[in-house]
Amino acid sequence: MTTTQTIQTLLSHRTVRRFTDQPVPDAHIQLAIEAGQRASTSSAVQAYSMIRLTDRAKRQTLAELCGNQKQVEKAGAFFVICADTRRHRLITERADAPYNAALEAFMVAVIDASLFAQNVVVAFESLGYGICYIGALRNQLPAVDELLSIPHGVYPLFGLCVGMEQRSEAGASDPIIDTIPRPRLPKQAVSFDNRYPSDAEVLGFIDQYNVQYASYLEARGATPRGWSDAIGTKFTNVSRPDLATYYQSKGACLE
Ligand SMILES: Cc1cc2nc3c(=O)[nH]c(=O)nc-3n(C[C@H](O)[C@H](O)[C@H](O)COP(=O)(O)O)c2cc1C
Numbered sequence: 001m002t003t004t005q006t007i008q009t010l011l012s013h014r015t016v017r018r019f020t021d022q023p024v025p026d027a028h029i030q031l032a033i034e035a036g037q038r039a040s041t042s043s044a045v046q047a048y049s050m051i052r053l054t055d056r057a058k059r060q061t062l063a064e065l066c067g068n069q070k071q072v073e074k075a076g077a078f079f080v081i082c083a084d085t086r087r088h089r090l091i092t093e094r095a096d097a098p099y100n101a102a103l104e105a106f107m108v109a110v111i112d113a114s115l116f117a118q119n120v121v122v123a124f125e126s127l128g129y130g131i132c133y134i135g136a137l138r139n140q141l142p143a144v145d146e147l148l149s150i151p152h153g154v155y156p157l158f159g160l161c162v163g164m165e166q167r168s169e170a171g172a173s174d175p176i177i178d179t180i181p182r183p184r185l186p187k188q189a190v191s192f193d194n195r196y197p198s199d200a201e202v203l204g205f206i207d208q209y210n211v212q213y214a215s216y217l218e219a220r221g222a223t224p225r226g227w228s229d230a231i232g233t234k235f236t237n238v239s240r241p242d243l244a245t246y247y248q249s250k251g252a253c254l255e
Contacts, residue, residue: 016130134159
């Protein structure tokens with residue numbers, strides 16, 4: 001079957017959580033930003049920004065705020081991806097016109113920022129780097145906000161670790177377990193023709209995946225359990241309940 005280098009890069013993705021100390025050269029960062037900026041953007045609003053953490057002390061504090069995830073401190077480079085309506089607000093303010101925030105403006109910014117980030121990620125991966133998104137950045141947003149002097153209209157969404165992967169030494173006592181790709185749902189479970197499938201069909205695909213997911217966990221040395229089990233636990237508990245309050249305080253209209 002025909003394939004391309006781009007598709008090979010996409011298919012080889014797996015999250016990397018252990019990095020060497022090797023820094024990421026600025027030339028590569030600039031290339032990745034340029035690739036990120038080529039992502040499609042709703043009506044060219046370009047509602048995103050990326051903050052690079054070069055200050056060691058700030059990186060360390062941020063790692064603590066992200067649940068002490070070591071990769072935040074250790075990776076060659078670390079960025080915070082923001083949905084960003086600041087520029088739009090400055091434009092309307094300078095024109096003495098009201099900035100009318102609505103849910104649509106927030107959604108456009110979150111979608112734009114995510115497309116930008118994924119382009120950045122693919123660019124880095126194509127250059128041979130490993131990456132780890134950090135959703136735990138949203139654990140303590142008011143503290144992140146203060147640390148990075150986030151202005152009104154800017155919404156930090158997630159962090160991004162980039163660097164060269166630390167490989168396990170042969171016979172290491174703590175071998176790296178992320179080398180097995182995490183399986184995904186069957187293609188038929190996420191892509192449909194002409195109509196959405198019935199609940200019974202959807203549950204059938206999930207049950208098929210549960211078996212594969214449990215084997216994957218077992219191979220990693222983790223307790224084998226189905227995907228349903230993990231998802232059931234995740235979505236019966238509310239996580240980060242203060243997000244709306246924080247994003248509204250930064251100007252988001254969530255209605
Ligand atoms: C928005 C987002 C936030 C994430 N946050 C974290 C995180 O805080 N820590 C972490 O170790 N992995 C994080 N991940 C990585 C996911 O756990 C990982 O992508 C998922 O388990 C699939 O595994 P794979 O990327 O290796 O295929 C995040 C991924 C995304 C897309």
